[in-house]
Amino acid sequence: MLSDRPAFEKRIKRHVIGRFREYFAGTAPGLESLCLQELQALPLTIHKAQTCPGGVLFHGRLIDCYRANLYLRTANRVLMRIGTFKAAGFHELEKKCSELPWELFLEPSHEIAFRIRAKKSRLFHTAAIADRFRSSISSRISSPQQTLHGRNERQQPQTVFVRVVDNRFTVSLDSSGVNLHKRGIKTIGSTAPLRETTAAAVLMLAGYKPAKPLLDPMCGSGTFSLEAAMLASNIPAGWFRDFAFTGWPAHRQARKRWEHMKAEGGKQISFPKQPPVLASDIDRRVCNAFKKAISGHELGAAIEILHRDFFDIQPQNFTHRSGLVVINPPYGRRIETPGGIRTLLLRIGTKLLRDFPGWKFALMVPAKSMLQQIPLSFRTFPIFHGGLQVVAAIGTVPPTADQSPP
Ligand SMILES: C[S@@+](CC[C@H](N)C(=O)[O-])C[C@H]1O[C@@H](n2cnc3c(N)ncnc32)[C@H](O)[C@@H]1O
Structure with a gap:
């Protein structure tokens, strides 16, 4: 199976690292335009950046997602879209869900949580939808070629966001982990702390x-x-904290670029x-x-x-x-x-x-x-x-x- 490893890494490079994908930087309502301004001021290779209720949508590469996490001050989290499909029944959901290449995004050792919102759809029972996702994911990421890589010691729990509207599923992975308003500095609370x-x-x-x-x-x-x-x-907003993406399979190949990005940020402090x-x-x-x-x-x-x-x-x-x-x-x-x-x-x-x-x-x-x-x-x-x-x-x-x- 070791011979499969270069092929697997090639797939990650093509589908996760090099590919332009849709990302969503979620904000508190009212902060969307500020977040867009912040994104536009960063040295990113993004395009089609636009506000929508609750955040900013943009197309970019994995490295842009890293930079957005490190630098955005007004975003709560950055989601990476990994697929959309239509499903009006559980059988169809299982089939479509199993077709997503989960092994490129998650490790077998990942602890997975789901945030599911469904409206105007035949499937609306969020716990049942989560069950189908969980079983589809585990059927794909327990493959031997994946386990060869072992456990990533910096791994954070991984949240899969699923939005269902009119039977259309939009599936995203949370690249941030703990909400980005947590800068990794404050250790105390007060009567009414601001975010x-x-x-x-x-x-x-x-x-x-x-x-x-x-x-x-x-x-x-x-x-x-x-x-x-x-x-x-x-100091970049996320300088003192870690992010969920450092536990992604792609991070093994993208780590050097991340370290370079942080080193560049460090020189500006x-x-x-x-x-x-x-x-x-x-x-x-x-x-x-x-x-x-x-x-x-x-x-x-x-x-x-x-x-x-x-x-x-x-x-x-x-x-x-x-x-x-x-x-x-x-x-x-x-x-x-x-x-x-x-x-x-x-x-x-x-x-x-x-x-x-x-x-x-x-x-x-x-x-x-x-x-x-x-x-x-x-x-x-x-x-x-x-x-x-x-x-x-x-x-x-x-x-x-x-x-x-x-
Ligand atoms: C809503 S809290 C501020 C929360 C703060 N922005 C944070 O993020 O934690 C209001 C603060 O005002 C302080 N305060 C109330 N009256 C004050 C006064 N006359 N002078 C200085 N501080 C006062 C309180 O002690 C309290 O810590």
């Missing part, structure tokens, strides 16, 4: 420039600060001499937990953490340049009453107006209607955050007369 993907999106919408200071004065677990520090240090990010919070325990989470971490060089009430902060005590202040105040059932939130937002708006002239601001609020009394102009962007829709209010505090250009 890293959301924080990155808000920074992009606010036009964050790493050369300018960033203040995160209600930092909690520090999501905004960490995203800004990664941007300021030029440079930690700033002065921390460009100031994170603070009124809760001492929160500050200590954040300090602990990044202690000994190279990123710590980019973030200064202070225990401080936002309303006592005077930005000129830290910097003479205006930058971006990002605020995710406490809200939601667990934290505040609606009246309390409005009062807090009004205080925040008044504080910004008085003490942050010329600064850009991004303020996360539960609803647009709560912004009525804020004495500032801004644009609003709906953002989905932990199943809730929140709003990012983004604007610039009017500069003082001496800050205004002549």
Whole structure:
């Protein structure tokens, strides 16, 4: 059987590594255009990139999928389409499913999970559909030529995504593994942490420039600060984590290109001499937990953490340049009453107006209607955050007369 190995590797090269395939970078609703912009800014060989509800579709090669995983800040995961077919009965499903070349994508040792969504189709029982997929996959990937390769020690569980609409099955493999908002840095939670993907999106919408200071004065677990520090240090979004694709059979041949890509990314990283990010919070325990989470971490060089009430902060005590202040105040059932939130937002708006002239601001609020009394102009962007829709209010505090250009 060893003689089959070159033929198998040739098939992988032709069908998985070299072939243009459809990929889907999934995002939170509302972040699709930002994700498309990010993709278009990367050195990829992709084409036909376009937004669709919940993400961006593009055609590319495996190496583009690797790069998208490593660099995209707003995507939750990247799926590789491996097949589409029609099936209106279980017998047909088994037949079509067995025709997919699973051995090119999965190892016999892979732990496989299924995420199945079915609508307007004769087959809709997701557990029964998963059973048919499971048996078709195991009938194909237990072949001796596959087991010759042994187990890949970096293997993550593999999720097969199946979408069924009008009896048409679209089958994809998750190349990312753990959701991409998990950057592999944070080890602590807070009362209401933002997703890293959301924080990155808000920074992009606010036009964050790493050369300018960033203040995160209600930092909690520090999501905004960490995203800004990664941007300021030029660290790719997925630098500190692993991905499911490193356990794919194709990765044996693609590993060198991946290592080269990472080495190139590593050369771009440079930690700033002065921390460009100031994170603070009124809760001492929160500050200590954040300090602990990044202690000994190279990123710590980019973030200064202070225990401080936002309303006592005077930005000129830290910097003479205006930058971006990002605020995710406490809200939601667990934290505040609606009246309390409005009062807090009004205080925040008044504080910004008085003490942050010329600064850009991004303020996360539960609803647009709560912004009525804020004495500032801004644009609003709906953002989905932990199943809730929140709003990012983004604007610039009017500069003082001496800050205004002549
Ligand atoms: C919604 S949490 C922030 C979550 C954060 N964005 C994260 O990703 O973890 C709100 C934070 O605001 C802090 N906070 C509330 N009032 C404050 C104030 N007056 N000054 C500074 N921090 C305050 C709370 O201690 C809490 O950590």
